Amino acid sequence: MTRAVFTREDADTRRQALIEATAASLAEAGIAGTSVRAICMRAGVSAGLLRHYFDGVDALIAETYRATTATVGEAHAAAVAAAGADPRARLIAYVTASFRPPVADPALLATWLAFWSLVKTDAAIAAIHADTYRGYRGELEGLLSSCGLEQAQCRSAAIALTALVDGLWLELTLDPTTFTAEQASAMAVRWLDSLLEGNSLD
Incomplete structure (x- = not known):
């Protein structure tokens, strides 16, 4: 009988499946409904496997928060990279990335609210x-x-802008019929233009 050889890729795949299952459970059921059993059922693994990779459900939720923030950070970095070399374009791209997928996503909002509650x-x-x-x-x-x-x-300015973006993002993802992503971006750009007025790049 040949014993299966498990690779690092297998382990990474299992860890990622548990993280994704945790995020989905948090979005759907919140903290109260996110248990070892609920996560493992969603991921299709045993409770023992979860404890093999993580020191309990609290540690898994924390790792899921890290993974979620990393995804958001990657989206912002990609937006800036795509904006080219112009400083204003790069700033606008960074700010307005919050109003487009994958950041502006109702499922992400539900997961994020669960994290905030903790x-x-x-x-x-x-x-x-x-x-x-x-x-x-x-x-x-x-x-x-x-x-x-x-x-x-x-x-x-960064503190104020963070609060503005968070507020617009929250309202947009809670109820996208209130205003569009384009309108949210326009509001943020107007705020930035007002802030930067009179500041020269020379």
């Missing part, structure tokens, strides 16, 4: 949240600086 009660989730938003604001500060905004203004 920020005040779960130290691991709180740490990931803080790191994610610190990184997002840092990217914005760099893009704003490239557009000529004075360094002293960049931090407060």
